[in-house]
Structure formats: C-alpha cells, structure tokens
Amino acid sequence: MERLTLIDPLDMHLHLREGETLKRVLPYTANLFSGAVVMPNLKTPLYTAQEVLSYKKSIKEACPKERFTPFMTLFFHENLTLEELTLAQIEGVRIIKLYPKGSTTGSEAGVAQILTPKTLQILETMQSLGLILSMHGESGGFVLEREFEFLSVYEEIARTFPKLQIIIEHMSDARSLERIERFSNLYGTLTLHHLLYTLDDLLGQALNPHLFCKPVLKLPRDREALQKAALGAHPKISFGSDSAPHPKEAKESAKGAAGIFSAPLLLPLLAELFERHGKLENLQAFVSDNAHRIYGIAPLGKRVTLLQEESLIEEDYSGFIPPEAGKRVRWRVESSC
Numbered sequence: 001m002e003r004l005t006l007i008d009p010l011d012m013h014l015h016l017r018e019g020e021t022l023k024r025v026l027p028y029t030a031n032l033f034s035g036a037v038v039m040p041n042l043k044t045p046l047y048t049a050q051e052v053l054s055y056k057k058s059i060k061e062a063c064p065k066e067r068f069t070p071f072m073t074l075f076f077h078e079n080l081t082l083e084e085l086t087l088a089q090i091e092g093v094r095i096i097k098l099y100p101k102g103s104t105t106g107s108e109a110g111v112a113q114i115l116t117p118k119t120l121q122i123l124e125t126m127q128s129l130g131l132i133l134s135m136h137g138e139s140g141g142f143v144l145e146r147e148f149e150f151l152s153v154y155e156e157i158a159r160t161f162p163k164l165q166i167i168i169e170h171m172s173d174a175r176s177l178e179r180i181e182r183f184s185n186l187y188g189t190l191t192l193h194h195l196l197y198t199l200d201d202l203l204g205q206a207l208n209p210h211l212f213c214k215p216v217l218k219l220p221r222d223r224e225a226l227q228k229a230a231l232g233a234h235p236k237i238s239f240g241s242d243s244a245p246h247p248k249e250a251k252e253s254a255k256g257a258a259g260i261f262s263a264p265l266l267l268p269l270l271a272e273l274f275e276r277h278g279k280l281e282n283l284q285a286f287v288s289d290n291a292h293r294i295y296g297i298a299p300l301g302k303r304v305t306l307l308q309e310e311s312l313i314e315e316d317y318s319g320f321i322p323p324e325a326g327k328r329v330r331w332r333v334e335s336s337c
Contacts, residue, residue, distance in 0.1 A: 001307055001308050001309055002307075002308040003305055003306065003307055003308070003334065004271060004280060004283070004305070004306045004308075004331075005303055005304070005305045005306075006267070006283065006284055006287060006288060006303070006304045006305075006306070007284065007288060007302075007303055008034040008035075008288045008292065008299060008300050008301065008302055008303075009032065009033050009034060009267065009287045009288050009302070009304055010033060010034055010035050010036065010238070010239070010287065010288055010291040010292070010297065011029060011033050011035075011036040011037070011239065011240060011241045011243070011263075011266070012036070012037045012071075012189050012238045012239060012240035012291050012295070013036075013037055013039065013169055013170060013189050013191070013240025013241060013242045014029060014036040014037060014038055014039065014240070014241060014242075014243055014263070015038075015039050015041075015105075015242070015243060015244040015245065015259065016029075016038055016039075016059065016070075017042070017245060018042050018043070018055070018058065021245060022058065022059065022062055023062050024245075024318040024319065024320075025243075025245045025261070025263060025317075025318065025320065026059065026062045026063050027063065027066075028263035028264045028317065028318075029068070029243070029263050030063040030066040030068035031066065031336055032266070032267055032304050032333060032336055033068065033302070033304075034067070034068065034069060034288075034300035034301070034302040035068060035069035035070065035071055035297070035300055036068075036070060036071065037071045037073060037095060037134075037240065037295075038055075038056075038059065038070045038071065038072055038073060039073060039097060040052065040055075040072075040073045040074060040075040040097050041075065041097070041099060041104075041105065041106030041107060042055070042106065043106070045075040045077075045106065045109050046072075046073070046074060046075050047074075047075055047077055047079075048074075048084060049074065049084060049087040049088040049091050049093055050087075052072045052073070052074055052088065052091070052093050053072075053091055053093075055072070056070055056072050067300070067301065067302055069300055071094075071095065071295070071297075072092075072093045072095075073093070073095040073096065073097040073134065074088050074093050074095070074096050074097070075096075075097060075099075075109070076096050076097060076098035076099070076110075076111060076122070076133075077109065077111070078111065078116075078118050078119060078122070080096075080122050080125075082125050085122075085125055085126060085129055085131065086129065088131070089129050089130070089131060094130075094131055094132055094295075095131070095132045095134050095167075095295075096126060096131055096132070096133055096134065097134045097135075097136075098110070098111060098114075098133060098134070098135045098136070099111070099135075099136050100112075100114065100136065100137075100138060100139075100140075100150070102140075103136055103138045103140075103146075103214065104136055104138075104214040104258060105214070105244065105257065105258055105259055107136065114153050114157075115153065115156060115157075120160070123157060123160075123161055123164060124161065126161075126164060127161045127163050127164040131164075132165045132166075132167065132295070133157070133164055133165065133166045133167065134166075134167040134169055135154070135166065135167065135168065135169060136169050136170075136214075137150040137151070137153065137154060137168055137169070138150050138214070138215055143216055144199075144216070144218060144219075146215060147171070147172055147173040147175075147176060147215050148173050148175050148176075151175065151176060151179050154166060154168060154179060154183075154186060155179065155182075155183070158183040158185050158186045159183070161185075162184070162185055163185065164185060165185055165187065165294075166183075166185055166186050166187065167187050167188065167189060168180065168186065168187070168188040168189070169188075169189050169240065169242070170189060170190070170191050170194065170215060170240060170242045171188045171189065171190055171194070171226065171237075172191075172194045172215040172216070172217070172218050172222060172226070173215075173218055173222055174218075174221060174222045174224075174225035174226065176188060177225055177226070177229055177234075180236050180237070181236075186236075187236045187237070187238070187294055188236065188237045188238075189237065189238050189239065189240030189242075190226055190229070190230050190237055190238075190239060190240065191240060191241055191242045191260075191262075192239075192241055192262050192266055192269055192270060193211065193213060193217065193242075193260045193262060193323065194217065194218070194222075194223065194226055195223065195226055195227055195230055195273060196223075196269070196273065196323075197211055197217050197223070197323070198217050198218065198219060198220050198222075198223050199216065199217050199218060199219065200220075201217065202216070202217050208323075209251045209252050209253075209256040210251055210260065210261075210321050210322070210323055210325070211260060211323055212251070212256050212257075212258055212259075212260075213242070213244070213258050213259055213260045214258040214259075227273075227277070230286055231273075231274060231277050231279040231282060231286075232279075232282065233282040233285035233286050233289075233290065234290075235285075235290060235293075236290075236294070237286070237290060238286075238290045238291040238294055238295075239270075239286050239287045239290075239291070241262055241263065241266055242259075242260070242262075243260065243261055243262045243263040243266070244258075244259025244260060244261065245259070245261045245263075245320045246259050246261070246320070247319060247320070248316075248319065248320070248321050251321065260323060261317070261320040261321065261322055262322060262323060263317075264313075264314070264317045264322060265313055265322055265323075265324065265329065267287070267304065267306060267331075267333060268306065268311060268329045268330075268331040268332055268333065269324070269329055269331075270283060270286075270287065271283060271306050271308075271330075271331040272329055272330045272331055274286075275308075275330065275331075302336065302337070303336070303337055304333060304335070304336045305333070305334045305335045305336075306331050306332065306333055306334060307331065307332055307333075307334040308330060308331055309330075309331070309332050310328050310329070310330055310332075311328065311329055311331070311332035312326075312327075312328055312329075313325060313326065313327050313328070313329060314326075
C-alpha cells in the first residue's frame with residue numbers, strides 16, 4: 001500500500017465557532033494540521049486584540065495535548081486605530097479579516113463601503129505595519145457574479161497599496177486566478193469544496209443543503225481552472241478549507257445556513273483528488289509549503305501520514321454533517337505526530 005507523509009499541513013481558512021461547538025469541532029483540525037488561520041466572525045466579532053487573545057486562549061484550552069498553532073485574525077471595522085493595530089502586531093496577530101457587510105455568516109458588522117477615506121487610511125496603516133489583509137470578496141449582485149464583480153475592489157487596493165499583502169479568500173471563480181497573476185501583492189486560498197463540486201452538485205438533482213456555502217459553488221469551467229491551479233501547486237495559492245460547522249437543523253431548514261463542514265475529511269479527499277490527476281507530489285506544496293512561504297510561518301514539526309486504503313466517511317461527526325457522508329474514499333490517515 002502506498003503511503004504519503006505530509007510535513008506541517010496548514011489550513012489557512014477555518015471556522016471554529018465558540019463554546020461547545022469549538023470543543024466538538026477543533027479536534028478534527030488540531031489532530032491533523034500543524035496550524036490554521038482562525039476566522040474572527042463569531043456571534044460577537046473579534047474587534048480588539050484583547051478579544052482575539054481571549055479567543056486564542058479558549059482554543060488552546062480546548063486542545064491542550066495537541067501540537068497545534070492557531071493563527072489568529074482581527075475583524076476589520078471602520079474604527080480600527082493605529083494603536084489597536086500596533087497592539088495586534090505586537091501580540092502576533094498579523095491577519096486582519098475584512099467582510100463586506102452582509103456577505104456571509106457573521107458579517108452583519110462588516111464594512112458597508114470598502115473604498116472610503118476612512119477604510120483606505122486603515123489599509124495604509126496596515127501596510128506600514130506589515131499586516132496581511134484577508135478578504136471575503138463578494139458584491140451584492142447576482143450570486144454567480146459576486147466574486148467577479150468584487151475583483152475591481154481587490155485591484156484598487158492592490159494598486160493603491162503595493163506593499164500590502166492581500167488574500168482573496170476561498171476563490172471560486174476562474175477569473176480570480178488572472179488577478180493574482182496581475183498583481184504581485186495579491187494571493188489566494190482554495191477550498192476542498194470548490195475543487196470538487198459545482199452548482200450541479202448543490203441543486204442539479206435534489207437540493208443538498210450540506211453543499212450550500214458562500215461564495216456559492218460555480219460552474220464546471222471554474223472548477224477545472226481552480227483544480228489546475230491547485231494540482232499544479234500554484235506558488236501564490238494556499239489551501240484554506242473554509243470548513244464551517246452548522247448544526248444539522250440549521251443546514252436542513254427553510255433558510256439553510258451557508259457553510260460546509262469538511263474538517264474531518266480534508267486530507268483523504270485531497271489525496272484522492274491529487275492521486276486521480278497524477279499529482280500527488282504537489283500536495284505537500286499545496287497544503288503546506290506555499291502557506292509557510294506566503295505567510296512567513298516557521299516550521300512547526302508535525303508529520304501526517306496517509307495510507308492508500310479505503311475508508312468510510314461517517315454520516316455524522318459530533319453532530320455535524322459532512323459532504324460525501326456515507327461514501328468511501330481511497331485514502332485514510334494512518335498517523336499524526
């Protein structure tokens with residue numbers, strides 16, 4: 001049986017929630033990843049460095065025995081000051097996450113208008129401090145065009161602040177790939193679900209609420225372009241799962257919650273995808289090396305070994321339903337140390 005050992009796998013976009021949900025979902029990531037970028041859009045967004053540090057403490061307390069590093073993020077808001085951003089930097093919080101208002105779960109307190117003098121001043125401060133801008137980039141337009149329509153905002157910020165490192169989070173539209181090629185300070189993350197599924201998987205036969213996410217799944221041509229970038233280990237792209245747990249009753253409801261809980265099956269399904277395309281040798285760069293270089297992360301020392309042996313995706317993980325529930329995958333995790 002073939003084995004594949006990944007050194008320091010990283011998830012550069014993760015939702016852990018808080019309270020009991022945090023305790024239930026964190027092990028699925030902490031057991032298998034050296035670290036993860038943890039999102040700040042909690043029920044009460046993390047507006048200050050002190051709130052971020054308090055949340056980090058909760059994460060560390062929930063996995064005391066695991067070698068796992070949470071890379072924390074601060075919620076971008078229009079009252080951010082030089083003092084607050086400096087404190088965040090001193091405390092090791094290097095990523096500021098910007099949500100357009102109402103664009104996704106927990107974004108009600110996001111920014112209504114991005115390119116205002118006040119926002120631009122904050123971005124200039126971030127550039128001077130060497131902080132990273134991470135953005136959920138969607139307009140309020142037609143759902144399949146929202147990411148594309150927002151690209152002009154990325155362009156304006158990238159052009160105005162050429163030394164500011166900017167991340168297009170969870171790219172879902174093939175046209176986003178051209179933008180990261182055009183601007184040296186523009187990077188991207190890719191999810192498992194945007195690499196595997198299209199709009200047809202969400203609603204082509206019957207509605208599958210467990211594949212509903214934002215940005216929504218796109219067209220086959222988008223998936224093919226994103227796959228090509230991931231399989232080729234594009235040097236400006238990191239893996240970021242955007243795993244987002246919602247209770248079954250919230251997903252299977254009249255207003256199904258947006259978010260896909262993929263944390264338990266990320267590495268086996270990625271290995272299957274890369275193997276199917278004859279690119280297993282590039283998985284290390286996609287899930288680790290690129291992120292270490294782009295975000296300046298030092299080696300963390302975890303090694304995860306996958307075995308080419310069929311395994312079953314469970315129907316339910318601690319009360320949360322994954323995609324592909326009940327199906328079999330060609331790989332399983334053999335060890336993590």
